[in-house]
Amino acid sequence: xxxxxTPDQVRGAEQRLFARTPEPVVMRRAAxxxxxxxxxxxxxxxxxxxxRRVALLVGAGxxxxxxLWAGAFLRRxxxxxxxxxxxxxxxxxxxxxxxRRAGGxxxxxxxxxxxxSGIGAEASDAVERADLVIxxxxxxxxxxxxxxxxxxxxxxxxxxxxxxxxxSGVDPMTGAVEGPAVTADLTVxxxxxxxxxxxxxxxxxxxxxxxxxxxxxEELPAPEVSLxxxxxxxxxxxxxxxxxxxxxxxxxxIAAGSATYPGAAVLxxxxxxxxxxxxxRYAGPAADDxxxxxxxxxxxxxxxxxxxxxAWAVGxxxxxxxxxxxxxxxxxxxxxxxxxxxxSITILSDDETTWDSRDPDAPLVLTPHAGEFARLAGEGPGxxxxxxxxEVAARYDAFLLLKGNTTVIAAPDGRVLVNDARQAWPxxxxxxxxxxGLIGALLATGIEPLRACGYAAHVHSLAAxxxxxxxxxxxxxxxxxxxxxxxxxxxxxxxxxxxxRDAALPS
Ligand SMILES: NC(=O)C1=CN([C@@H]2O[C@H](COP(=O)(O)OP(=O)(O)OC[C@H]3O[C@@H](n4cnc5c(N)ncnc54)[C@H](O)[C@@H]3O)[C@@H](O)[C@H]2O)[C@@H](O)CC1
Ligand SMILES: [K+]
Numbered sequence: 001x002x003x004x005x006t007p008d009q010v011r012g013a014e015q016r017l018f019a020r021t022p023e024p025v026v027m028r029r030a031a032x033x034x035x036x037x038x039x040x041x042x043x044x045x046x047x048x049x050x051x052r053r054v055a056l057l058v059g060a061g062x063x064x065x066x067x068l069w070a071g072a073f074l075r076r077x078x079x080x081x082x083x084x085x086x087x088x089x090x091x092x093x094x095x096x097x098x099x100r101r102a103g104g105x106x107x108x109x110x111x112x113x114x115x116x117s118g119i120g121a122e123a124s125d126a127v128e129r130a131d132l133v134i135x136x137x138x139x140x141x142x143x144x145x146x147x148x149x150x151x152x153x154x155x156x157x158x159x160x161x162x163x164x165x166x167x168s169g170v171d172p173m174t175g176a177v178e179g180p181a182v183t184a185d186l187t188v189x190x191x192x193x194x195x196x197x198x199x200x201x202x203x204x205x206x207x208x209x210x211x212x213x214x215x216x217x218e219e220l221p222a223p224e225v226s227l228x229x230x231x232x233x234x235x236x237x238x239x240x241x242x243x244x245x246x247x248x249x250x251x252x253x254i255a256a257g258s259a260t261y262p263g264a265a266v267l268x269x270x271x272x273x274x275x276x277x278x279x280x281r282y283a284g285p286a287a288d289d290x291x292x293x294x295x296x297x298x299x300x301x302x303x304x305x306x307x308x309x310x311a312w313a314v315g316x317x318x319x320x321x322x323x324x325x326x327x328x329x330x331x332x333x334x335x336x337x338x339x340x341x342x343x344s345i346t347i348l349s350d351d352e353t354t355w356d357s358r359d360p361d362a363p364l365v366l367t368p369h370a371g372e373f374a375r376l377a378g379e380g381p382g383x384x385x386x387x388x389x390x391e392v393a394a395r396y397d398a399f400l401l402l403k404g405n406t407t408v409i410a411a412p413d414g415r416v417l418v419n420d421a422r423q424a425w426p427x428x429x430x431x432x433x434x435x436x437g438l439i440g441a442l443l444a445t446g447i448e449p450l451r452a453c454g455y456a457a458h459v460h461s462l463a464a465x466x467x468x469x470x471x472x473x474x475x476x477x478x479x480x481x482x483x484x485x486x487x488x489x490x491x492x493x494x495x496x497x498x499x500x501r502d503a504a505l506p507s
Contacts, residue, residue, distance in 0.1 A: 001232055003223030004193045004418065007140045007172045013191060013219035021215055024094060027062065030164075031069030031095075033212030034188045038074060038132055038162050041186060045160060046131055050078030055130035056099075057153060058083050058106075059137040059168070060090035066164045067136020068095030075102035082126035084109050086137060086150055109149050117152045127153055133161045135182045137168035140194075145169045145179025160185040166196050167205040175202025175406070176383040183207070191216030195386065198227050198420045200406045225386060225416040233458045234504030237497060238445040240277040250278035250444030253309035253336075254437060255327050256316040257286035264317030264342075264433045266293050267486055271437025272313065273297060274493045275456075278444055281306045284318070284327070303330045311337040313440025315344030316433040329357040332364075337443040339365040341436040342372070349375035363449045364398040365439060367432070373402055386416055399449040401439075403432065407457040409450060417454040421461035423481075425468040430486030435460045438493070463496035464489045471495065 005013075017026060039049045046052055056071045058064035068091075071081040081104035085091050088108045096106060111120025127133065137150050146154060146169040154161075154168075161184045166172055169181025175196040187206040189197065190213075196202035197209045211217075240249050252272050257265025265286035272280045273294050280297045282290045283306040287299035300306050312331040318324035320343055328344045332354070340348065345368050348354050358364065366376065373392070374380040381388035385408045393400040393410035402408045405427075407419040426435075438460055442452035466472050467488040468481035472495045 001226040001228060001417075002193060003220070004195055004198055004225040004227055005191070005220055006224050007194060009221055009224065010140060010191055010194065010216065012221070013216050016219040017215050026214055026216075027065055027095075028069055029214040030190050030212065031066045032073055033190070033214065034066060034070035034134065034162065034164055035073035037186060037188050037210060038070065038134060039077060041160055041162060042079070042132055051080070052131045053080045053082075053129055054132050054134060055126045056081065056083040056134045057137050057150065058085050058091060059150070060087040061139065061141055062092060063139030063164050064136040065092030065095035066139070067134045068092055068099045070134060070164070071104050072098040072102040075099065075104045081105070082107060084123045084126055084153060109153060118149060119152055123153065124156065127156050130159055132159055133157045135161050135163040135168050135184060137182070139165040140172055142166070142168060142170070142172055145177070145181055151180035154180065154182055163187040163206065165189050166194060167202070170196045170202040170205050171383065172196045174384045174386075175199030177201040177205060181205055186210065188212055190214050192220055192223070193227065195225060198225075198406065198418050199385065199408075200404065203406060203420050225418055228417055228419045228454045228458045230458065230462070230500045230503035232504070233455045234500035234502065236447070236451065237455060237459075237501060238276050238442070238447065244277065246277070246279045249276055250311070250441065250446065251281060251309045252278060252440045252444035253281045253283060253303070253306050253312045253331075254440060255283050255303050255312060255314040255331055256318060256433065256436070257284050257289070258317050258319050259285045260319070261317030262286035262289040263430060265290050267430050267433035267490055268313060268316050268437035268440070269294055269297055270490050271434040271493060272441040274490070275438045275441035275497070276445055278441060280441070281309055303327050309336060309444065310446070311339070311440055311443035313339045313341070313436045315341035316436055318343045320346055325351065325354065328354060332357040333359060335359045335362050337363045337365070337449060339367065339436055339439040339443060341367045341432060345372045345376055360397075363443075364396070365401065365443070365449050365453055366396065366398050367401040367403065367436060367439065367453075369403040369432070386410070386418075390414055390416060399453055401453045401457065407461070409453045409457065411450040415450055417450060419454060419457040419461060421465075423461075423465055423468075425464035425481065425484060426461055426489065428484060428486055428489070431460075431464065431489055434486055434490050434493070459493065459496045459500060460489070462499060463492035466495050466499065467492035
């Protein structure tokens, strides 16, 4: 897992670092790392470094200072560097001096011979003739979208952009993008990842992210959030050992589906069948459909007849009527870990008394999408999805998995895991039913609920990606991909598990 640190945590770490290393030294380390990545990008893209042109977009703070020093380093490697100053009177003085000493030039963004957008001719020329642009507009102190002049300059860039620390216009804490923002090909950040690099649209705007240590990493406290990675999921994914049997690898009960919605039962049960070697019991009105699709499942008509299980997954397609409510109460009273999804979240939202059935010692996982979250919490998750998930997890003493392009999973004790899918292939009907089955199966193995949710979310998004790109069948693989249904996602689950397990093999 990779740590993710808030801007405040990073600022605190910087202050501790400055106590032993002067700030200008730290800034030049940061800039040197940026220059190195830019040289690599120039070389990849144009076949060389010397003689190429780089434009720096320079804002009012230290982020602009980093860009100016990076420009100075590139200038020494024979690159033609022009800094476009967005707020000339507030430009980082030492950085500007460093660039000029190295032979770089600086022009105001709103200079002479301005066009109708107010952009000066020299600034316009610098951006349009560059082979690469460095975004030093704003960094950790960013608030809100790009201002109009910066937005207009960014709009004119047709070459790769390397963002210093984070893509400007993206909220550092939440990854929200509420107006014009830089879309970087590469982001060079310092010390460790920040929320904007892994959350929602911010992750997309960040492009490839590389972390330069520059001495800050050692000063960082425990991360506020952790990002799942394939190798860890693969290492921890439960597989049967020599002493295992069908009971010891976990028995999961699936309470899903109805006569009207048998598909939810088939999808959730199928996910559980494929997730682990453990046994799967199904209880509900879709028992015949489940049996005919998954003969290995022990299916009964009601939760009361299901027999012993180590965890329950409940909700998809059970309906909001009396029978659905009874099923949910039975499962919550069972004393087993429960993953409650879909209709069960709606029931819990509209009927306070359902909570009374809950065994307070058994872990509860809730897996809402934004609409279900709003029902449960009284308002939508808003821009700060980490804070929203954390608050509701604590309020209900539950593990809360907030669905979305970036899945955020919060434990009641405040720990947060993020799965950055970076693509929207799982956004299809029935996909949530598959996730519920995966979580239930992992809970039944005894894996801690926060991790069970994280591992399930990771395999789920990877399965969608593999299916969308045709990476699971005999046909040709596609770079671009095509939309998939939940059945294709479900069929790709074993491929995704194999892929994460392979990622965990020693290289
Ligand atoms: N503190 C340090 O010494 C270090 C900081 N580093 C760099 O310094 C950056 C942080 O620098 P600062 O705290 O000076 O601030 P920034 O450079 O992030 O922002 C400067 C100023 O821009 C303005 N601003 C905010 N949002 C804006 C927007 N949307 N459009 C235009 N202007 C906006 C604000 O007045 C803000 O104070 C980091 O992101 C990193 O790049 C690195 O050099 C490493 C060491
Ligand atoms: K930036």
